Amino acid sequence: MIFFFYLFAALAVIGGLGVVVYKNPVTSAFSLIVSFLGLAALFIQLDAYLVGILQILVYAGAIMVLFIFIIMLLDIDREENKRFSGENIFGGALVGIGFLALVTVVLLKSGVGFEQALPELTELGGKGNSDVHHIGRLLFSKYWFPIQMVGVLLLVATVGVVVLSRKQLK
Amino acid sequence: MDSALTLQHFLYVSGALFAIGLAGVLIRRNIIVIFMCLEMMLSAANLSLVAFSRYGAESGLPDYDAQVMLFFIITVAAAEVAVGLAIIVALFRTKETTDVTQIDEMKF
Structure with a gap:
């Protein structure tokens, strides 16, 4: 169970990183599809089957097809290397890492009980x-x-x- | 590997995806990739919503109000993407570029 969590969480996060890292917009779009598939698997792992399927149908299916359609319609070239200036990457990475650090601190220090196991779903399942x-x-x-x-x-x-x-x- | 899944696991993934999306919005210069990063941030927020819905389970059922809300969020996101991409196409028609550094008429 927890193995599949790590598998799909890694899929979602690596796909997300691919969106930012790859210079070709089409590659970015396909990375985002991978990320959404991992995210849908996480939804299903949270027993939200309808939402997981909706994530695949609406996001990975409809929305990303629209994105790829527009990218190909506009015929966008790869971004040039010079457009990624050092200070840009530094600033973006700083904000991202800062946000992640904030989340970590909140989750570790809050004392709300985030570390408790998820409750059992005894009532779910069966006909109707x-x-x-x-x-x-x-x-x-x-x-x-x-x-x-x-x-x-x-x-x-x-x-x-x-x-x-x-x-x-x- | 024997520990059970907790709310924390999902919130970390959600936070990581949101941070990646935020960094992407700041780093990238292509308006379509920026838009994709925005979608990723929206989905990351969805993940924490579902995780809290599952965590707040009462009498053996998840909190379905949250999942109904997610249904609405996904619908609004679909409408938003359609309108946003139409704006990008209109922008490309007048400016012939998708580079946000070239679109700076409203820059102070």
Whole structure:
């Protein structure tokens, strides 16, 4: 169990590093897909099956295809070496490492109980008791209004994309 | 290897991914790669949300309110990516570049 955690956590983190390190945007995009697959596996390990599948379908499937499509449409070349100046890398790495140090300090010193084992899920599983059932029931009862609003948001986004990407009429 | 999985494990991975994304936003100069790093930071935040949902399990079930919230976050992220990439295409059409150092009209 914990072996698979380390495997997929390494996959997610190494994929994430690849996004930043590789100069070719297409390679970066494929690294991000690897990272998202590792992340989806971590979701599934947290017993969030629906969310894990959504991560693969929506992120690795739809969103990354859109990214790669746009990269190839715009025909972007590799970034030149000179564009990665030393101070840039230093500053970025400093902020990243600083943030990671902050997270580590908070997790070690907080005393909230982050180091306790995850509780057992005794009720989950069986017919009519999957997480899809629970989430679906919540979506169409307690969260009926937000889901309507999300529908409106998607409509607005679709119209907005059409307006943004058409050629300007002179 | 005998220790059980804890909330801490997932929060470290989430923090590491967020830090990598943050560093990427600062280091990279290609606006599309910056956008990808932003998506990575969003997913890292999602991971800690799911981890807390699993950790806050009551009476043998995870906190499903968090997972419903994640459903909404993923939907909004999809809409955001569509609009953001449309803006990038419009920007490329007028500027002929995706290099953020070339786009500095609003720089103070």
